[in-house]
Amino acid sequence: MNSEQTLDQVRTLLTDVLNLGPAGAALDAGSPLLGSLPELDSMAVVTLIGALEEHFGIAIDDDDISASTFATLGSLAAFVEQKAA
Known part of the structure; x- marks a missing residue:
């Protein structure tokens, strides 16, 4: 699996878990997550x-897990990719 596929799959999961709808599709690798998405609270992180x-x-x-893991969509996807390697 390449980085772009991982990013797309993480974006899809994030959108589904947080019920972001169309707003989720607009997220890119540089999109800030923790502190920027009100939907991403501690319970949502666990889910x-x-x-x-x-x-x-x-x-x-x-x-x-650290705050930097959830800093951006890209950092979260890179973390997942590293764990899956």
Whole structure:
């Protein structure tokens, strides 16, 4: 899977989990997430992590997660790609 595919799949999961609708499609790699999307609260982060683990077949430990992981859509996709490698 290439970076663009990972980004697209993470965008789709994020859009579904947060119910962003058409606004989700406008997100790109540089789109800020944490602190910029009111929908992305602590419960949504937990739900999103579960969805990422299930979709990509990865395990995400609490120690793996930091604010920088959720800084932008691109940083989140890069994190997922690294975990799936």
